[in-house]
Amino acid sequence: MPFVRIDLSKQYPDGVAQQVGDIIFQAMREHINVPEDDKFQVITKHDTNELVIPKSYLGIEYSEGIIFIQVTLNEGRTTEMKQQFYKAINEALVAKLKLRPQDIVINLVEVNKENWSFGNGAMQYAPKD
DSSP, X not given: OOEEEEEEETTSOTTHHHHHHHHHHHHHXXXXXXXXXXXXXXXXXXXXXXXXXXXXXXXXXXOTTOEEEEEEEESOOOHHHHHHHXXXXXXXXXXXXXXXXXXEEEEEEEEOGGGOOOSTTOOXXXXXX
């Protein structure tokens, strides 16, 4: 179960944030083996001053249109899968929403399966005795 957090500026018009979420979910389905009904996302729009960024980092120049994408997911994907995932998100956001490729920052947080509870106070992925 990936859990996705999307943080972006309030400068974006209504509907853009949900489109970003849909694009991310499609890339998850196509590149990192996420099941069809496994869409958990929190989308937060911020005032510009609430997104603190450097002018540049690693030679990449950022703008106030930056979008932060953080995905918490089970460990085990290959480096190649992750690279394809990043690329698919970036290319789709640029093509479909005309975003700057430099303003798409993606972070994966990998966890063990037992670090999830999907409700009822249960650890659904716990090893069975």
